[in-house]
Amino acid sequence: MMDQLIVKNIVKKYHRQTVLDNISFTLEPAKIYGLLGRNGAGKTTLLNIMSNRIFPTNGEVQIGNEDVNNNDDLLSKIFLMSEVNLYPRHMKISQTFDLADAAYNNFDYDLANRLLKVFGLNDRMKITNLSTGQRTASKLIVALAVNADYILLDEPILGLDANHRDSFYKELVKTYQERPRTFILSTHLIEEIQQLVEHVLIMDQHRIIINEDTEGLLAKAYAISGPEKMVDEYTAGLKVLKTEMMGNIKTAYLLDRLDEQRVIPDQVKIGHYDLQHLFIYLTNGGEY
Amino acid sequence: MNFNFNDSTPLYQQIADQLEEMIFSGGFDEGSQVPSTTQLSQQLHINPATVLKGMNILVNKDLLEKRRGLGMFVKKGAQQKIMEQRKESFYNDYVKSLLVEAGKLGITKQHLLDLIERGENDGSINS
Amino acid sequence: MENQKRNLVISTMFQQAGHATGIALGWGLGIALITYLLGLIISHNLESFLVSLQALPSIASSILNVLLMALFLVTPYTDFKWAIQNGISRKTLWQGRILSLFLMTLVVWFIAQLVGLMNTPFDLVSAWHSLLSYFSLSLTMMAIGNGFALLNRRWKWIVGIGLPMACLVLLMMLAYSLVGLIPALSASGVFKSIIISNVTGWVILVIYLIIVYALARFFNNKIQLRRD
Numbered sequence: 001m002m003d004q005l006i007v008k009n010i011v012k013k014y015h016r017q018t019v020l021d022n023i024s025f026t027l028e029p030a031k032i033y034g035l036l037g038r039n040g041a042g043k044t045t046l047l048n049i050m051s052n053r054i055f056p057t058n059g060e061v062q063i064g065n066e067d068v069n070n071n072d073d074l075l076s077k078i079f080l081m082s083e084v085n086l087y088p089r090h091m092k093i094s095q096t097f098d099l100a101d102a103a104y105n106n107f108d109y110d111l112a113n114r115l116l117k118v119f120g121l122n123d124r125m126k127i128t129n130l131s132t133g134q135r136t137a138s139k140l141i142v143a144l145a146v147n148a149d150y151i152l153l154d155e156p157i158l159g160l161d162a163n164h165r166d167s168f169y170k171e172l173v174k175t176y177q178e179r180p181r182t183f184i185l186s187t188h189l190i191e192e193i194q195q196l197v198e199h200v201l202i203m204d205q206h207r208i209i210i211n212e213d214t215e216g217l218l219a220k221a222y223a224i225s226g227p228e229k230m231v232d233e234y235t236a237g238l239k240v241l242k243t244e245m246m247g248n249i250k251t252a253y254l255l256d257r258l259d260e261q262r263v264i265p266d267q268v269k270i271g272h273y274d275l276q277h278l279f280i281y282l283t284n285g286g287e288y
Numbered sequence: 289m290n291f292n293f294n295d296s297t298p299l300y301q302q303i304a305d306q307l308e309e310m311i312f313s314g315g316f317d318e319g320s321q322v323p324s325t326t327q328l329s330q331q332l333h334i335n336p337a338t339v340l341k342g343m344n345i346l347v348n349k350d351l352l353e354k355r356r357g358l359g360m361f362v363k364k365g366a367q368q369k370i371m372e373q374r375k376e377s378f379y380n381d382y383v384k385s386l387l388v389e390a391g392k393l394g395i396t397k398q399h400l401l402d403l404i405e406r407g408e409n410d411g412s413i414n415s
Numbered sequence: 416m417e418n419q420k421r422n423l424v425i426s427t428m429f430q431q432a433g434h435a436t437g438i439a440l441g442w443g444l445g446i447a448l449i450t451y452l453l454g455l456i457i458s459h460n461l462e463s464f465l466v467s468l469q470a471l472p473s474i475a476s477s478i479l480n481v482l483l484m485a486l487f488l489v490t491p492y493t494d495f496k497w498a499i500q501n502g503i504s505r506k507t508l509w510q511g512r513i514l515s516l517f518l519m520t521l522v523v524w525f526i527a528q529l530v531g532l533m534n535t536p537f538d539l540v541s542a543w544h545s546l547l548s549y550f551s552l553s554l555t556m557m558a559i560g561n562g563f564a565l566l567n568r569r570w571k572w573i574v575g576i577g578l579p580m581a582c583l584v585l586l587m588m589l590a591y592s593l594v595g596l597i598p599a600l601s602a603s604g605v606f607k608s609i610i611i612s613n614v615t616g617w618v619i620l621v622i623y624l625i626i627v628y629a630l631a632r633f634f635n636n637k638i639q640l641r642r643d
Contacts (some may be wrong), residue, residue, distance in 0.1 A: 048640055051502075053499050070501065070506050072417045072635075076416060076502045086430075086496035087497050088497060099500075102501075103420055104501065105419075137639055146591050166333075169375055173334075174330050177326050195291070195332075195338065196335050214335075
């Protein structure tokens with residue numbers, strides 16, 4: 001039985017600037033999460049704190065009710081694949097595999113070697129000689145083959161071309177099913193991952209503003225369009241994130257349950273909008 | 289398979305609907321195996337939980353059955369069941385919107401009946 | 416799990432040290448050898464060539480000494496990075512590094528002793544003193560290196576220049592006081608005798624080692640991923 005990973009009241013300040021403002025959430029074992037946020041929202045800082053690379057100003061990260069800080073057993077359950085490269089520059093890809101194997105045990109070399117072929121790499125290459133895309137790919141391979149319960153992926157598709165992105169998604173789902181564990185995908189490329197993530201965390205203004213199952217969240221993402229007056233009436237009192245006007249037709253983007261009692265006028269159409277747009281409307285500086 | 293994220297129907301429902309359509313149109317023979325959750329989720333890169341939910345809808349509709357250790361199979365008589373289900377909902381799915389649209393265009397009931405006759409005599413329609 | 420990770424740190428450090436040693440010895444001894452060969456070619460004096468070859472071991476030993484000090488000065492942040500990438504805690508990283516320091520210092524000291532034996536007979540006391548100074552030096556380097564690992568680029572300059580200056584000034588003041596240039600302090604003959612006595616020497620050394628060890632460990636536990 002895997003334990004939950006609990007982020008408790010994490011605050012991070014650099015001098016006077018607050019980068020993370022009382023962040024709390026719980027991660028369940030064997031689930032795929034999306035961590036979404038604009039540049040500078042604090043995603044990388046959060047992931048760095050979760051993996052004990054930097055210290056929070058306040059708060060704790062726990063697994064099974066024990067603080068992760070300085071705890072080897074718990075740190076062995078977490079792996080962060082980040083944008084920055086932490087390996088010595090002249091290290092070969094094979095050595096990054098060996099380190100992960102020696103530290104986490106049971107590194108899946110079979111999978112790693114197969115993925116090397118998939119991404120067109122060979123393990124004798126040195127990190128310093130790789131292009132951006134190749135470097136991302138090599139780090140991804142380690143992240144998918146390493147034996148840990150919580151795999152944090154910070155911008156996993158940076159620099160990958162469409163084919164490699166496709167391969168990554170397939171391999172992610174495959175290894176997730178063969179060896180269920182938790183993945184957190186932190187990214188901007190939301191449209192491609194929305195069908196992969198079961199649960200969504202959205203960060204904005206240094207806080208978590210959404211922490212919900214994808215399905216439930218998108219069920220509330222209604223796009224209501226029709227004549228302005230009717231749309232306004234129908235959506236009165238509901239959470240409207242954004243409105244658009246085209247000619248006489250107004251479209252209101254909601255994040256709320258509809259009022260079952262209200263009659264839907266014939267000229268009013270009810271549709272949905274996707275996660276990417278939901279994210280944009282929520283994080284465009286408006287309130288939520 | 290194609291998915292539209294802006295659709296009113298949630299993804300798992302779209303999966304169920306498209307699988308059902310394939311069963312109905314003979315894309316899968318009765319008694320044959322459908323792709324597993326594993327295969328579908330990997331191929332389409334959709335979260336396995338979502339795929340499973342979609343397939344379970346069809347299991348609950350008595351169209352698919354799980355055979356332990358083997359996979360998901362189309363049940364015998366599934367096509368027939370789908371046909372009956374759709375006959376029931378034909379009124380809601382097609383007739384209602386036909387009448388609404390006809391109303392908008394000012395097409396009378398007689399005109400509608402004429403159009404249906406025209407359709408029957410139209411060689412380009414398969415019915 | 417912890418022991419395994421600690422040993423991973425030690426083995427990786429030795430690997431990297433070995434790599435650096437190979438390169439340094441290769442270049443250092445290589446250049447020395449070439450110089451001697453050139454001398455041979457120019458002077459045709461085989462005897463003096465052979466004599467100069469005898470200097471090679473002590474050149475090697477000096478190179479090792481410098482490498483040892485440089486290693487612990489320069490690697491703290493790089494080691495922290497790959498260690499934390501692989502879920503190795505700062506605590507375990509520290510254990511691995513201090514053990515590596517201990518072992519490597521022993522090895523380098525031992526080699527220095529062997530080389531020394533070529534010219535001077537073995538003397539237990541001086542060997543022991545030598546060992547102590549090796550440890551003091553490498554621990555000091557580790558403390559400094561670990562401290563620098565905490566600083567970003569700007570502060571590295573500030574501390575890198577400021578601290579040595581401050582130390583220099585303090586030492587000068589100590590020297591002046593001994594020589595009687597700071598009346599208040601030197602008036603006290605007790606002060607002088609305290610500074611110079613043998614026992615005090617030992618006490619100071621032990622205190623120094625404790626302080627430097629504690630500092631190295633403290634800095635190690637505070638290392639974080641830097642933003643620069």
